[in-house]
Amino acid sequence: MNKLIIDVAKDKVFFMIIDNDNSYNIVYENSKNNYEKLVMLINEFLLSKNLNFKKISQIYVNRGPGSFAGIRNSLSIVKAINLSNNIDYFCFSFDDFKDENDVKYEDIPNLCQKYKIKKNLINPIYMS
DSSP, X not given: OEEEEEEOSSSXXXXXXXXXXXXXXXXXXXXXXXXXXXHHHHHHHXXXXXXXXXXXXXXXXXXXXXXXXXXXXXHHHHHHHHHHHOOEEEEXXXXXXXXXXXXXXXXXXXXXXXXXXXXXXXXXXXXX
């Protein structure tokens, strides 16, 4: 199955789909307008790869540190996707992997497993 990575904590809105053989990503401007239509952006990205939420097995979302609005919106959306589609999610922070060198988004699912990041647990880290 496919994995979806969502990162809205940083200076860009970033999505990545990882399947067995390939990965695809897209970047959007980090703006209030894009926060408000985050679900539509995710859905458009999935459709562009002939996917839908039924074909996603896990979601990985960056819980910060970063933008309060971006983190709050992305975590809310992921929780709603979990409730409506029963897709497990993992809330990671790049700080969780500080012992690793040069972490790439493609590495996130394996690193969450390695560092035993708990599924369906939200613990955001906002910048002050």
